[in-house]
Structures are given as structure tokens and as C-alpha cells.
Amino acid sequence: MEVIELTLTPQGCREALVARLEELGFTDYIEGSCDQLDADDGEEQAWVDAFERGALELPLVIYSYDESVMLQLVSDLKAQFGQQLDIQWRRIADAIWQTAWEPAFEALTTERFFISDHQAKQDPGSRQRIRLESGLVFGSGQHATTQAMVRLMEKVCAKPAPGSRFLDVGTGTGVLALVAHYLGYADLMGTDIEPEALAVARRNQSLNAVPFPLIEGSLPPADEVFETIACNILPPTLTHLLPALQQRLKAGGLLLLAGFHEANVEPILRAAAALGMKEAQRIVERGWIALALTRQGL
Known part of the structure; x- marks a missing residue:
């Protein structure tokens, strides 16, 4: 597409x-x-x-x-x-x-992670290495939205409750699900509408020895609910998906959103507020934003 x-x-x-x-x-x-x-x-x-x-x-x-x-x-x-x-x-x-903004990628180094091409030789030190196959798909780490999302997850997802479920919508390389695994999520799932992206995600699962279900399509069935959902996609699609994302988020759960610039954040926040979700945290990376929203208890 x-x-x-x-x-x-x-x-x-x-x-x-x-x-x-x-x-x-x-x-x-x-x-x-x-x-x-x-x-x-x-x-x-x-x-x-x-x-x-x-x-x-x-x-x-x-x-x-x-x-x-x-x-x-x-x-x-x-x-x-x-x-x-x-x-x-x-x-x-x-x-x-x-990749329209940053075609080159060597490694993303954050507080806890070292995300790199699987052939990279750099020493990650005490950070958790995540190996990725090179590929022009979502989430290789070269764009500010992915970088902001990883740093946001380090802050708000550092201590998931036992048995917590994590959904990565538009998983691309699978990098956010891999980050969630190393942060302590026990149950992971990724979705993507592109078969090519899912193929890359499967290879990255193998590279990191972290298997989890991958679904071709936008979302899992409506009766699947998660403590945390991450979605790093374009604003028009993101806004359209918000009600369905909220439906799959447990009360008190975290919805992590990225893929938009500071100029676009207010309409997204208004749409989220109308669905009973409130901003808990944000990370800004060169003008690009990652938001953590909480779903209010029912």
C-alpha cells in the first residue's frame, strides 16, 4: 500500500x-x-x-x-x-x-537499550542490545518518533504488573514489542497491515530470540484487552483508530501514541479526552512527540 x-x-x-x-x-x-x-x-x-x-x-x-x-x-x-x-x-x-527524514541508521542508544543493525559490532556496555535486520520499515530507530517512544516506554513502562499484556499496533520491525519484553511484559502481540513488515518483524524475533504472535491487519479482535497499547503511525490513521484502541485498553491502562509533530498534538489530545483518556507523560524528540495516555477507570 x-x-x-x-x-x-x-x-x-x-x-x-x-x-x-x-x-x-x-x-x-x-x-x-x-x-x-x-x-x-x-x-x-x-x-x-x-x-x-x-x-x-x-x-x-x-x-x-x-x-x-x-x-x-x-x-x-x-x-x-x-x-x-x-x-x-x-x-x-x-x-x-x-525514513523520509533520516535515511541513515547506525544505532539508537537510550538509558537502558542499544538498538542497532544486527551486524553492528559496537559494544552496548551495560545496555540491553536489540538487534534489527536492516529494512525500510517502521521502527528501525532512525526516526525521532521511534526514539521518543522508546524513551517514553523506559519512563512509564519500567515496572509492569505480573502478567501484563502489551500490544504493538503497526509493529513494523517489532522493535517496540521487543523493548516491552525486556521491560518485563509477559504477553506480547504485534499487528501490521503490511505482510512485508511482518516478515521483517519475524526475522527480528528470531535475531533476538523473543517470539510473540504477529497478526496481519490493523487490530486484534475486540475482546482482546491489554494493559498497554503502543501505536506509532500517521496522524490521520491514528485519530481514526483511537476509539478501537480505547476499546482494547483495560481500565487504568496505558495508551502510547507517536508518529506526529508538536503541531498535531492538540487535536489528538482532544479526541483522546473525548474517549476518557488523559495525558500522563510526554517525550519530545526534535519536535516529534510520544504521548502516554491513561484510560480512566470504569
Whole structure:
């Protein structure tokens, strides 16, 4: 399956563009960030300085699986903004959207984990090594959303109760389920709509000798409930899945969400609050957010 990535770069019309997108119902967009800049050569500071002077307008990035909807949006925006708006369109594999920002990956080092390619020779020291097969799929550790989620799990999932169940929705490489295993979860499950991603996840299970059920599809049956659910996917799909995720979360359980930028967090929090879920913790990694929400007791 492919997702369409639409990058909108305004030239003096940003406020009007945002207002028009809201009128058309496009509130799930990602604002441009510093992720693609090299902090070592001073690019990041130059970017920040230009933004603070008002000399730079951030691009907005929209994702959708529906080509007809995107074509209609492009037509509408071209008619209104003309040359004031640069529009870039491309198709990317749903399973590799995270690599659009950081194509290179060596290792992710956190407080407790060392997540690397399975052929990496670095010494993890006292950290738990998680070996991953290289592959352009979700969760290899190279993107800020995965990094933020792992660090969030270290904080809020460090002491799961005996027998606690963990569900990883959109598991990709299976890395979050592997992290959950080493944090102490006894019962793991992963889902993904992409057979190729599930194949990679199975190979990573083998590399780390941590087996757990993998299901092709978005979610397990509704009668399956979990103490903790993690979901690191695109905002439009994430928002759509929230009611079903809440249904599968035990009262008092943790819902861990990532895959969105700071610009997108408030609509997600409002949708979660309407379902009786409250923010407990957040981690911000270069403008990308991982949220821990608790489901209030029934």
C-alpha cells in the first residue's frame, strides 16, 4: 500500500493556507522541522534564526491514502494561492514513511537499550542490545518518533504488573514489542497491515530470540484487552483508530501514541479526552512527540 505525501511550502500566505486547510477539514498535517539539517555544520541554528526573523515559512506536510481526495485538495489550493504556494507530490510506501527524514541508521542508544543493525559490532556496555535486520520499515530507530517512544516506554513502562499484556499496533520491525519484553511484559502481540513488515518483524524475533504472535491487519479482535497499547503511525490513521484502541485498553491502562509533530498534538489530545483518556507523560524528540495516555477507570 502507498501513502501520498503532499508538501505545501507557502510564500507569504501561511496563515491563509492554514485557515483554508481547516475549512477543508485538513487538520492532521505535519509542520516542517529541523530533522533534515546537520547540527554539526551550523545549519540548524541558521534555520532557527531565519524562522525567528520571519524570513522562513515552514512547509506543511499532509498524508493520505486517498488519491482522489488529494487531487481535489491540490486543485483547490492551486486555484486560491497560485504561485504563492509551492506544491510537491510524491508516493511513498506506507511502511517506509519514517525514513523520509533520516535515511541513515547506525544505532539508537537510550538509558537502558542499544538498538542497532544486527551486524553492528559496537559494544552496548551495560545496555540491553536489540538487534534489527536492516529494512525500510517502521521502527528501525532512525526516526525521532521511534526514539521518543522508546524513551517514553523506559519512563512509564519500567515496572509492569505480573502478567501484563502489551500490544504493538503497526509493529513494523517489532522493535517496540521487543523493548516491552525486556521491560518485563509477559504477553506480547504485534499487528501490521503490511505482510512485508511482518516478515521483517519475524526475522527480528528470531535475531533476538523473543517470539510473540504477529497478526496481519490493523487490530486484534475486540475482546482482546491489554494493559498497554503502543501505536506509532500517521496522524490521520491514528485519530481514526483511537476509539478501537480505547476499546482494547483495560481500565487504568496505558495508551502510547507517536508518529506526529508538536503541531498535531492538540487535536489528538482532544479526541483522546473525548474517549476518557488523559495525558500522563510526554517525550519530545526534535519536535516529534510520544504521548502516554491513561484510560480512566470504569
